[in-house]
Amino acid sequence: xxxxxxxxxxxxxxxxKLAKDLIGKVIHTxxxxxxxxxxxxxxxxxxxxxxxxxxxxxxxxxxxTEVMYSEGGIAYxxxxxxxxxxxxxxxxxKDIPHAVLIRGIYPLKGIETMLQRAxxxxxxxxxxxxxxxxxxxxxxxxxxxxxxxxDNTIWLSDENINIKKNAIIVSKRIGIDYAGEDALLPYRFSxxxxxxxxxxxx
DNA sequence: CGTACGATCTGCT
DNA sequence: GCAGATCGTACGA
Numbered sequence: 001x002x003x004x005x006x007x008x009x010x011x012x013x014x015x016x017k018l019a020k021d022l023i024g025k026v027i028h029t030x031x032x033x034x035x036x037x038x039x040x041x042x043x044x045x046x047x048x049x050x051x052x053x054x055x056x057x058x059x060x061x062x063x064x065t066e067v068m069y070s071e072g073g074i075a076y077x078x079x080x081x082x083x084x085x086x087x088x089x090x091x092x093x094k095d096i097p098h099a100v101l102i103r104g105i106y107p108l109k110g111i112e113t114m115l116q117r118a119x120x121x122x123x124x125x126x127x128x129x130x131x132x133x134x135x136x137x138x139x140x141x142x143x144x145x146x147x148x149x150x151d152n153t154i155w156l157s158d159e160n161i162n163i164k165k166n167a168i169i170v171s172k173r174i175g176i177d178y179a180g181e182d183a184l185l186p187y188r189f190s191x192x193x194x195x196x197x198x199x200x201x202x
Numbered sequence: 203c204g205t206a207c208g209a210t211c212t213g214c215t
Numbered sequence: 216g217c218a219g220a221t222c223g224t225a226c227g228a
Contacts, residue, residue, distance in 0.1 A: 044209070046209075053209070054209090055209080060225090062224075062225070062226095063224085064223085064224060064225085078209090078223085078224085079208095079222070079223055079224085080208060080209065080210060080223095081207090081208055081210050081211085081220085081221075081222085082207095082208085082210095082220075082221035082222035082223070083210075083211080083220070083221055083222075084210050084211070086209060086210085088209085101209055103209085130210070130211070131209070131210070132210050132211060133210090133211080142223095173209075174209075174210095175208085175209055175210070176208095176209060178207095178208085179209095
């Protein structure tokens with residue numbers, strides 16, 4: 001049985017717990033006329049105005065970060081290093097800029113399309129490892145910034161994929177050395193390859 | 203208006 | 216392991 005993640009889910013007050021819970025959930029996109037879906041294998045939490053690694057640190061509100069202050073359940077997509085789109089899920093209630101960055105996925109449906117988008121000819125374990133690759137495979141770009149995740153373009157579901165607790169790795173976040181001591185926070189969650197394969201093959 | 207740089211990936215060494 | 220690609224955003228002048 002499959003359940004689409006609803007508004008209540010995204011309104012969770014605990015962004016770190018949510019980031020962990022999203023491991024093993026399924027993300028679907030209906031973009032450019034193609035349906036794709038993939039298991040979420042890696043996430044990072046960005047905990048609002050007190051988190052130095054967050055774009056909303058210190059309560060910063062700009063045209064770009066305004067999206068993060070919306071009510072949970074929408075997408076925050078932005079360009080990084082001038083060439084990669086990064087996909088985040090905005091969580092918590094309005095005016096609390098929490099978000100979860102999706103850093104890794106593993107393709108389930110629409111694999112042919114994803115291979116084309118990645119310019120690859122075969123499926124590998126690491127095809128969806130890395131936040132820039134996630135958006136590339138799923139076809140997400142800045143057009144999808146601020147869209148609802150309760151609609152039929154991008155949405156998430158719980159397919160009862162059972163990831164063993166001990167297959168989830170908790171670590172510090174990546175690429176945020178500028179965040180001082182907050183760079184050390186255990187806000188990154190990922191499932192190891194073995195745990196992932198075990199969950200898919202049943 | 204100018205400028206510095208980033209929640210990265212790839213290919214070459 | 217490292218440099219290069221490449222550009223919107225943020226912020227100071």
